[in-house]
Amino acid sequence: MTSTRATLLQVAERAGVSLASTSRALHGTGASRAMVERVRAAAAELGYSADAIGRSLRMKKTFQIAFAVADIGNPVYVEMMRGIHEVLAPHGYRVVVMTTGDTAASAAELVRSLNSGFVDGMVVIPLRTDDELIAEIQRAPVPVVVIGRALSEHGVSSVSTDSAAGIGQAVRHVLDRGRRRIGFLNGPLDTTPGASRQRGFDAAIGAEGVHTERVETEIAGDFTVAEGIVAARRLFDRASGQAPRLDAVVAANDLLAIGAIRAARELGLSVPGDVAVTGMDDTELGRVFLPSLTSVSLGSAARGRAAAELMLGLTDDPDQQARQIAVGPELIVRESTTDGAA
Amino acid sequence: MTSTRATLLQVAERAGVSLASTSRALHGTGASRAMVERVRAAAAELGYSADAIGRSLRMKKTFQIAFAVADIGNPVYVEMMRGIHEVLAPHGYRVVVMTTGDTAASAAELVRSLNSGFVDGMVVIPLRTDDELIAEIQRAPVPVVVIGRALSEHGVSSVSTDSAAGIGQAVRHVLDRGRRRIGFLNGPLDTTPGASRQRGFDAAIGAEGVHTERVETEIAGDFTVAEGIVAARRLFDRASGQAPRLDAVVAANDLLAIGAIRAARELGLSVPGDVAVTGMDDTELGRVFLPSLTSVSLGSAARGRAAAELMLGLTDDPDQQARQIAVGPELIVRESTTDGAA
């Protein structure tokens, strides 16, 4: 019952050999069979286990990767974290979670904190991106991988997904099902996802050969169910007095979509009978909801895994060229746009 | 554009003062006004920021706390992590996430890994607990706080909740609403939550003055929606041929509850009309579900915060007496047990 942990030096003394040999014997290279055995025995007797800090100091490697998001607790981020952890853990890396806050400046500060060297790299999902943040990423002392916008022009490694194209898939899907009066429920336009999804919607509606009777866009205060309900009410209200009621709502994420469904129910509208609803992100929430939610999967776990793979490559060779990986969106059709009749 | 980060020694040379004074000036105690200014200036010019590893080695403190759960990704754990992070971050602690795997042995191994000293403490949520795990916790070189079972008798700090009492609240609630044919949908009995919730259910049903017409228990293979659906089908099937159909299902967590609702819908049963359903954990999933889910809140975020507070106390004084905190369960009534008629 030693109150203090055994050190390598103590193992060395116990085994009656030098510190250097002890290290070699335990770490594994260039030690004789006999030496290894002898040292192992001594280490076992003392219950030795190597100190991570001492090792880190000497090796200049912490075996830790930071994962920074605006809000741990958001299901999408959680799934990414799971993906990241899944890839990194088998390689001996620990994952440190951090929160960026929701401004680009606070994210930049977090990136700057990498200077203290507590981690070998960082995977970050900035809600908003500006030049300062990009500059900070470029001058970071360890590899940084961005999940979100593709940043090839800045020489930053990133994992992106074409959420604009994803919204396009959703729009075409509801058009295919004969809907012509379409509402788009988006989140704040000054966020990265908000901006690109708006772009995707406008492009899809404006595309060659698309015929609609009515198109409305409404912006929610945030990407949450609560804000989704409020904004969806406005959307339906706006559409009410006038002639044709909306028969489809394309939402910028699953939470907003669920908000839309709840608002529709309040008005006595059935989903998908009166109004079809699509979400985005393919969260568990949407999967188990009633009706289950048609949603555009952006491959959260896949993006997390991809980011982790990129990171592993960069930690091996920090000077390698920045790479971009794109994960394709995929429409998952479920009950909220299809029930009974085709 | 120095390719390598500045070290304290470089700052000292630049300022033309000793290493010791430089450290004091930046860290803050026992340095003259002039010295502080001089060193600060030099540090700023070099873009110096202290190396976390060097500091950790010397101070024997990592400013990191581990959070270990079976499965990051489970909404309940995520909320706890958020609570933990919320309390710890302002004190300068980082949170390292780790997965225990679902056996007691693998959790024990994780606790043993604390010997490498990469972290100042650990908050762990063991799915299963055995003597080895407890022993490992007791001999850990840093404070360990357990969320789950109260472990006062072993001198282990823990944050617990009386989920048995919580199930009791749910049972009484459905009884109050006139339901008499009650099914209990539980998860595996060899898990900590499974065991105590079963105990709570049995106690509530067996309590003085409780009148029921029918009581059934069904065990799902896991605490998931998918397993919940399967087990709920068995529950309803079992009840079918015979006379009175179940009019309430008490589920051991929200995921199982949602599984029960889906299974009920398959059979054409309305919720809460034909069958009332309660969950446990008060997850966002349940909050936004349709119908919104009556659920027993075990205060996930609150337990996370409490565990973090305990941890802060222990890192200040590792030898202080182990403490136990209990967070009371609270029934949150929503649509799945009440709609229209009282």
Add this chain to the structure above:
DNA sequence: AGTCGGACTGGAAACGTTTCCAATCCGGGT
């Protein structure tokens, strides 16, 4: 038998920080 080379070992330095201890400085009281 003498030399060469490979395999192994030990000494010592280095990673970047904080802090103990001794030394220096300065002003004020005698």
Add this chain to the structure above:
DNA sequence: ACCCGGATTGGAAACGTTTCCAGTCCGACT
């Protein structure tokens, strides 16, 4: 003018590990 003490300062050690370098040993080849 001298000494005392508080306030600052610098030197050096220490935290625990890995790894460079030089040295030792031993078998094998000429």
